[in-house]
Amino acid sequence: MSARRKLVGLAGVAVVAGGVAVAATWTPPNERRTPVAAGDRLEGELVGAGASSQQAAMQGWLASYSAVQPDVRVSYDPVGSGGGREQFLAGGVDFAGSDAALDEEELAEARERCGDAGVFELPNYIAPIAVVFQVPGVDELQLSPETLAGIFSGAITRWDDPAVVGDNPGTALPDLRISPVHRSDESGTTENFTAYLAETAGAAWPYEPEGEWPLPGGEAAQGNSGVVAAVAGGEGTIGYADLSQAGDLGVAAVRVGDTYVGPTAEAAAAVVAGSPRREGRGPADLAIELDRGTAEGYPIVLVSYHIGCVEYADQQTADLVRSFLGHVISEEGQEAAAEVAGSAPISDELREQARPVVDSIRARS
Structure with a gap:
């Protein structure tokens, strides 16, 4: 049993390891779950780390997600974008938050961790x-x-x-x-x-x-x-x-x-609405090439991503990542983040692009 998936007996919203968490109960790591459907009640622990810019938004996401899945514990450590990417690529966390998309070297490392199905990068926080x-x-x-x-x-x-x-x-x-x-x-x-x-x-x-x-x-x-x-x-x-x-x-x-x-x-x-998607990336990679030089809006902006594997080693992790990120990109999730962090909700167009990526997150067969 890995240390980060041990039994947790907390309730409500708590601060942990410099981050925030939502309570959950333990599900054995070798239990193979059927794919999650709308309305399914999930249990388990999901671990993320990364951008400190997302810290306030994450409080909104986790508080609203706990109302949907009260038995799932999601912890997030705001160690910074670089630290989050490093931990994800090393297999230390299930997903990363990052204010910068993966570079070419990191994309190669992500393929080693995630396999042929590749990595997703979802622009879920605009500020x-x-x-x-x-x-x-x-x-x-x-x-x-x-x-x-x-x-x-x-x-x-x-x-x-x-x-x-x-x-x-x-x-x-x-x-x-x-x-x-x-x-x-x-x-x-x-x-x-x-x-x-x-x-x-x-x-x-x-x-x-x-x-x-x-x-x-x-x-x-x-x-x-x-x-x-x-x-x-x-x-x-x-x-x-x-x-x-x-x-x-x-x-x-x-x-x-x-x-x-x-x-x-x-x-x-x-600014984000007027910027193109980066070329030469996989179908699940929605990284944006910000155009600040010709922007008419406020030009010092960041798009913060959630980064993870399209395929995970076990069904439970895949279900939890898909469920949590499905909530993050939803109108309810984006509104919850905006209320706490003052961020800009993603557009309907971005949500339509992100939905099939989230739905494709699965366990390796």
Whole structure:
């Protein structure tokens, strides 16, 4: 009996291992279940890990799923996108949450774990990445891509720098050092943030999009919550985090064309709606190629995926993954996440694409 499928005697919703969980009872791992149908009562444990951006949304999903399947325990550890992908590829968790799709090397590893049926990547969480700040006397802030790139590259070091002042006419900016905060862990939020800078800031950001922060030095913090805490605890600080975790911090508007746009779920959804699907991937892989450079909505967005195997080694895991993700993509599941995290529900078109993928999740014969 594996340690992570041992008997659990909890009820309701609980916080576990830095994540969240829904209670369940134990089903022996060698019990072969018939395929799950609508209305079937399931039992067992499902284990996931990954993007900290999904943490608030996961609370909504798990709370609403517990009403449908009260005897299923789903735990999720928000270790970061990179950590979630690593654990999934190594076989340590049943599914991963990630703010970045698998790269070519990871796709090859996924085929080794999942077999010929391959891997699924479902874009189930859409949210803006907020530029959060803590500057005395400044409640509103506007930043162009070039200015934002200069701040995070270290080229702009003071809040009263002419570039910042030029973006904020009429705002009294202090003579104060800028203290940027970035993620210390490998992060899909970082990859999306640096992709935005690479696509929009020109020569001011000469770095490729990376899940790991591309510059040495500077203040770093673990996870979205760590960045928010570091910004909140400092003075003259600025960072980037999922909007759902921004709390009471100031949130900057960024320049899009001739206007400045603040982060909203609707603006993030507009960018995703105008972006194509990535080419050359399997039929169960719905990864999106975000088009931030020509976006009319808020361009610093992330699409967070749920990643797993189309075929699992046992029927119980396949049933549980199919049941849980079926709830996640449903209108009820998406509304539950939006209420907690302020995320943008996936479109009906995305749901129609995801439904046959979820329905195809099965056990190896």
